[in-house]
Amino acid sequence: RKEVEQDPGPFNVPEGATVAFNCTYSNSASQSFFWYRQDCRKEPKLLMSVYSSGNEDGRFTAQLNRASQYISLLIRDSKLSDSATYLCVVNRAGGYNKLIFGAGTRLAVHP
Amino acid sequence: EPEVTQTPSHQVTQMGQEVILRCVPISNHLYFYWYRQILGQKVEFLVSFYNNEISEKSEIFDDQFSVERPDGSNFTLKIRSTKLEDSAMYFCASGAGLQETQYFGPGTRLLVL
Numbered sequence: 001r002k003e004v005e006q007d008p009g010p011f012n013v014p015e016g017a018t019v020a021f022n023c024t025y026s027n028s029a030s031q032s033f034f035w036y037r038q039d040c041r042k043e044p045k046l047l048m049s050v051y052s053s054g055n056e057d058g059r060f061t062a063q064l065n066r067a068s069q070y071i072s073l074l075i076r077d078s079k080l081s082d083s084a085t086y087l088c089v090v091n092r093a094g095g096y097n098k099l100i101f102g103a104g105t106r107l108a109v110h111p
Numbered sequence: 112e113p114e115v116t117q118t119p120s121h122q123v124t125q126m127g128q129e130v131i132l133r134c135v136p137i138s139n140h141l142y143f144y145w146y147r148q149i150l151g152q153k154v155e156f157l158v159s160f161y162n163n164e165i166s167e168k169s170e171i172f173d174d175q176f177s178v179e180r181p182d183g184s185n186f187t188l189k190i191r192s193t194k195l196e197d198s199a200m201y202f203c204a205s206g207a208g209l210q211e212t213q214y215f216g217p218g219t220r221l222l223v224l
Binding site for chain 1: 142144146152153154155156159167169200202206209210211212213214215216217218220
């Protein structure tokens with residue numbers, strides 16, 4: 001079983017749509033959780049950290065369910081500039097901050 | 112805003128040659144990392160470095176790989192004898208502390224012919 005699993009997509013949505021991405025992780029001892037965004041041939045950039053209480057940053061909302069080992073990202077009012085690959089990332093417990101990446105979910109927002 | 116920088120942006124080399132990839136982490140950061148991403152695949156951890164020594168490495172990081180922080184600002188990844196399968200994008204990252212956010216550099220695209 002992969003450590004971090006995501007639906008690869010692509011998700012093709014019109015501008016203004018709401019889209020949700022899901023991710024599951026296998027190591028129950030994982031401590032920190034993130035969504036990164038990666039544009040084509042560029043570096044991963046932190047979008048937001050994910051907390052058990054859920055957190056929101058503008059149009060983006062992230063949720064963590066530790067019992068189900070499930071992480072989600074909701075994007076409201078999608079913009080063309082949201083088109084990218086969204087990476088679910090987990091920090092391995094007990095290590096020196098080794099990040100485990102999912103393969104990513106591709107989002108394409110069209111006019 | 113401070114950022115991680117990497118040089119070169121692209122490197123083409125012949126199989127069996129040595130390459131050195133260079134990174135300048137964010138200046139007050141203490142934890143340094145190398146990751147790689149083979150085209151079309153996920154980002155994979157290679158090695159973490161703290162207090163002038165390797166703190167963790169993956170199975171990918173075999174004897175052909177080494178890291179160094181030669182002068183207190185640069186952080187390098189050396190591949191001694193490159194193989195075709197080393198062709199990938201190599202990302203350097205740095206973080207201020209354990210469990211702190213990691214910031215990634217723009218990457219070096221390595222092509223081994």
